[in-house]
Amino acid sequence: MLRHLLIPLLLAFCPAGIAAEPGSLTFPEAQAFLKTYCEACHRGKTATGGFQLDKVESEKSFAMETHAWTRLKTRIEAGEMPPKGLPEPMLAARETFAKWVDSELKREACSSGTTVGPRPLRRLNRDEYTATVQDLLDIHLDIGGSLPADGAGGEGFDNAAETLFLSPLHSEKYLDTAKLAMDFAAKEFKSRARILVAKPGPGVTPEMAARKILAKFLPRAFRQPVGESDMGPYLELFRLARSKGEEFEPAVFFMLRAVLVSPKFLFRLEQGEYALASRLSYFLWGSLPDELIFDLAAAKKLNRPEVLRVLVDRMLRNDRSGNFAERFIEQWLHTRDLSRDKMPDAKLFPEYAADEDLRADIRLQPVYFFREMLNRKLSVLNLIDSEATIGTGKLEKHFGLKLPLDPGRKSQPQWVALPAGSKRGGVLGMPAVLAVSSYPYRTSPVLRGAFILDAILGTPPPPPPANVPPLGDEKPGAAPKTVRERLDLHRADASCAGCHSRIDPMGFPLENYDSIGRWRDEESGKPVDNSAELTDGRKVAGPDALKLVLLEKKDLFLRNLTNKLLGYALGRGLTLKDSCTVDAIVEEVKQNGYSSSRLIEAIVLSKPFRGEAEVSK
Ligand code: HEC
Ligand code: HEC
Structure with a gap:
C-alpha cells in the first residue's frame, strides 16, 4: 500500500x-x-x-x-x-x-573562495624514503625493501598523510636501514666524496672537520637550513664515539647514521618556502629538492608563478620524474596489482608467465605513455584515445600489429604512431589496464565496466550487495555459456539491473581483448559479442565506439584526473573545500585545450599546493 x-x-x-x-x-x-x-x-x-x-x-x-x-x-x-x-x-x-x-x-x-585546506603531518613513505636516502648519500642500493609497505589512503595513494604514522615496527627497521645505508656509503667512492667534505689536517681538529661535514649534510637531510641547536646533538654523538676510541671516519658515519632516524628527516617538517620546495620535489620527483630548488627557496623566489612554471617544466623533463609517472599511474590505474592478486593465471597464459621482458613492457607501457604525454604537452584526452602509443618489439607481437618501431632498438620502449584501425589508442587499449580489470583466468565485463566508472570517470558504482552468488559454473552436460550469456541473465533481474545496467555496458565493448589484452574475435568457439546498450538506450559496439562515449564525458574524466593528481600532489584526501580548487583547475585546463602540462602547472600554482601564508601575488 x-x-x-x-x-x-x-x-x-x-x-x-x-x-x-x-x-x-x-x-x-x-x-x-x-x-x-x-x-x-x-x-x-x-x-x-x-x-x-x-x-x-x-x-x-x-x-x-x-x-x-x-x-x-x-x-x-x-x-x-x-x-x-x-x-x-x-x-x-x-x-x-x-x-x-x-x-x-x-x-x-x-562561497568563501578557494582555501589552502589541511596540512597534516606526514612521514616519507617507503618509496620516498628510499629515493631520499639514495639521493642524499649518492648510493644505488634498494634499501626500502626491508621497510613495511604503506597502505593507501586519501585519494587512493600511498603518500597520503592519513596512513603515514610511525609504528614501533617502523622505528626498528629505520635503525637497521640507516646502518645498512651508511655502511654502504662509507665504502663507495662517489658517496665518500659527497659526504666527507672535510678531514682533520694541519690546523683542523677532528671536531672542526666533523662540524663542517655535518653543516653540509644536515640541511640537505632536513630539507631546510639548520641552526646550532640542530647540530648540537649530532656533534655530541661524534664526541661520544671518539671518546670510545673510534677513528675519525667511523665516528663521522656513526654521527650521520643518527640523522637518518631523526624526525626532521623522516617527517616532512619543513617551514615556509622550504615546505613548498619539498612539496614540489616530492610531487614531481618523489625525492628531496636539488640545489637549484633549495637556493630559490633560500632567496625567497620559489613561490612566484613565473618561477614555478619554469621549474615544473624543467622537473618534468628530468629523469627523476619517472618516479612520479610510475607511482601515480600504477596506483591510479591499479596496475601495481598485476604482480599481486591480479596476476594473470600462469597455466592459462604460459607465454605471458614465461616472458619477463613482455611483462615488464606491458607494465611500463602506461607509465611511459603518461610521461611522454606530459613532455610533449599533449591533451589529457590522449589517455582515453590516442593516435600514438608506447611500443616495443614484444608489444608489437602481443598486439599482432605492425608498428613503425626503430628497428635498431626494438627492446626500448618508444613513442610510435598507431596504424589506422589499431584499436590500441589510450589506456583502454593497453594490456596492463585490460588485465588488471579482468580476473586472472577470464575477462569480466563487470570488472572492466566498474573500472571505467571508477578509475576513468570517477563515478564508482555502489559496492555490490553481500549475498550475490558468483557467476555459476554450468551444470554438467549443459551447453557452455559465454560470460555474456551468463551476465544477460542477471541483468534481467530488476534488483540487479539497478547497478548492472550501468556497469556492464561499459565493459562489453572491450570483450575483444582477452584477459592479457590480446585481440580476439572468438570466445568459447562463438564470435565475440562486443555490443552493449547504454542506460540512455543508445547502442555501442567495440572499443572505438566506447571511447567516443567516454570522450563525450571528457569533463567528468578531466575532473576525476584532477582530483587524483591534486590528492597525490598534496599527499592527503581532498575535502569539500578543495573541490572549489578542482573546479578552477578544470576550467583553466579546458580553456587550454585539455593540456596535460597545463594541468600539472595549475596544480602546482593552486592555493592548497603553494600554501596561503606563502602565496605572493
Ligand atoms: C525505521 C526507522 C528508521 C528510518 C525510517 C530511518 N532511520 Fe536512520 N536510524 C535508525 C536507527 C535505528 C539508527 C541508529 C543505528 C544506526 O546508526 O544504524 C539510525 C541512525 C541514523 C543516522 C545517524 C547515525 C550516523 O550515521 O551518524 C543518520 C544520519 C540516519 N539514521 C539517517 C537516516 C535517513 C537520512 C533516513 C531516511 C532516508 C533514515 N535515517 C531513516 C532508524 C531509522
Ligand atoms: C549496488 C550495486 C549492485 C547491485 C544491486 C548488484 N551488483 Fe553485482 N556487482 C556490483 C559491482 C560494483 C560489481 C563489481 C565488483 C568488484 O569490483 O569486484 C559486481 C559484480 C558482480 C558479479 C561478478 C561479475 C563477474 O564477472 O564474475 C556478479 C556475478 C554479480 N555482480 C551479480 C549480481 C546479481 C545476480 C545481482 C542481483 C541479485 C547483483 N549483482 C546486484 C554491483 C551491484
Whole structure:
C-alpha cells in the first residue's frame, strides 16, 4: 500500500527513469524525500541514532549543519538508511538525492573562495624514503625493501598523510636501514666524496672537520637550513664515539647514521618556502629538492608563478620524474596489482608467465605513455584515445600489429604512431589496464565496466550487495555459456539491473581483448559479442565506439584526473573545500585545450599546493 503511494513521488525524482541528472532537485523536493523515508524514526526528541530531521530543514542548514548533511547523505548513498525491510527509494532516486546534497554542500563551501585546506603531518613513505636516502648519500642500493609497505589512503595513494604514522615496527627497521645505508656509503667512492667534505689536517681538529661535514649534510637531510641547536646533538654523538676510541671516519658515519632516524628527516617538517620546495620535489620527483630548488627557496623566489612554471617544466623533463609517472599511474590505474592478486593465471597464459621482458613492457607501457604525454604537452584526452602509443618489439607481437618501431632498438620502449584501425589508442587499449580489470583466468565485463566508472570517470558504482552468488559454473552436460550469456541473465533481474545496467555496458565493448589484452574475435568457439546498450538506450559496439562515449564525458574524466593528481600532489584526501580548487583547475585546463602540462602547472600554482601564508601575488 505504502509502496503504491510512493510511485508518483519516485517518478518526480527521476523523470527519465534511471539516468536522472545531478542537481535536479529543489529544496522542497528534497525535504519531501526526507519526510517520506526518514520521518518515522528521526523526528523531534525521540529521534533515533542522534539524528534529527529538524536540523536540516532550512536552507541555512548547509552552512550550519554540514556534518548532519554529510552523515545523512552517506547513509542514504550506502543504502543503509532507511533500514532494510522498509520502503526504500530506488537507487536512481538515492543517487540523485546524494548528488544534490553534494552540490549544495559544495556551493556553500565555495562561497568563501578557494582555501589552502589541511596540512597534516606526514612521514616519507617507503618509496620516498628510499629515493631520499639514495639521493642524499649518492648510493644505488634498494634499501626500502626491508621497510613495511604503506597502505593507501586519501585519494587512493600511498603518500597520503592519513596512513603515514610511525609504528614501533617502523622505528626498528629505520635503525637497521640507516646502518645498512651508511655502511654502504662509507665504502663507495662517489658517496665518500659527497659526504666527507672535510678531514682533520694541519690546523683542523677532528671536531672542526666533523662540524663542517655535518653543516653540509644536515640541511640537505632536513630539507631546510639548520641552526646550532640542530647540530648540537649530532656533534655530541661524534664526541661520544671518539671518546670510545673510534677513528675519525667511523665516528663521522656513526654521527650521520643518527640523522637518518631523526624526525626532521623522516617527517616532512619543513617551514615556509622550504615546505613548498619539498612539496614540489616530492610531487614531481618523489625525492628531496636539488640545489637549484633549495637556493630559490633560500632567496625567497620559489613561490612566484613565473618561477614555478619554469621549474615544473624543467622537473618534468628530468629523469627523476619517472618516479612520479610510475607511482601515480600504477596506483591510479591499479596496475601495481598485476604482480599481486591480479596476476594473470600462469597455466592459462604460459607465454605471458614465461616472458619477463613482455611483462615488464606491458607494465611500463602506461607509465611511459603518461610521461611522454606530459613532455610533449599533449591533451589529457590522449589517455582515453590516442593516435600514438608506447611500443616495443614484444608489444608489437602481443598486439599482432605492425608498428613503425626503430628497428635498431626494438627492446626500448618508444613513442610510435598507431596504424589506422589499431584499436590500441589510450589506456583502454593497453594490456596492463585490460588485465588488471579482468580476473586472472577470464575477462569480466563487470570488472572492466566498474573500472571505467571508477578509475576513468570517477563515478564508482555502489559496492555490490553481500549475498550475490558468483557467476555459476554450468551444470554438467549443459551447453557452455559465454560470460555474456551468463551476465544477460542477471541483468534481467530488476534488483540487479539497478547497478548492472550501468556497469556492464561499459565493459562489453572491450570483450575483444582477452584477459592479457590480446585481440580476439572468438570466445568459447562463438564470435565475440562486443555490443552493449547504454542506460540512455543508445547502442555501442567495440572499443572505438566506447571511447567516443567516454570522450563525450571528457569533463567528468578531466575532473576525476584532477582530483587524483591534486590528492597525490598534496599527499592527503581532498575535502569539500578543495573541490572549489578542482573546479578552477578544470576550467583553466579546458580553456587550454585539455593540456596535460597545463594541468600539472595549475596544480602546482593552486592555493592548497603553494600554501596561503606563502602565496605572493
Ligand atoms: C525505521 C526507522 C528508521 C528510518 C525510517 C530511518 N532511520 Fe536512520 N536510524 C535508525 C536507527 C535505528 C539508527 C541508529 C543505528 C544506526 O546508526 O544504524 C539510525 C541512525 C541514523 C543516522 C545517524 C547515525 C550516523 O550515521 O551518524 C543518520 C544520519 C540516519 N539514521 C539517517 C537516516 C535517513 C537520512 C533516513 C531516511 C532516508 C533514515 N535515517 C531513516 C532508524 C531509522
Ligand atoms: C549496488 C550495486 C549492485 C547491485 C544491486 C548488484 N551488483 Fe553485482 N556487482 C556490483 C559491482 C560494483 C560489481 C563489481 C565488483 C568488484 O569490483 O569486484 C559486481 C559484480 C558482480 C558479479 C561478478 C561479475 C563477474 O564477472 O564474475 C556478479 C556475478 C554479480 N555482480 C551479480 C549480481 C546479481 C545476480 C545481482 C542481483 C541479485 C547483483 N549483482 C546486484 C554491483 C551491484
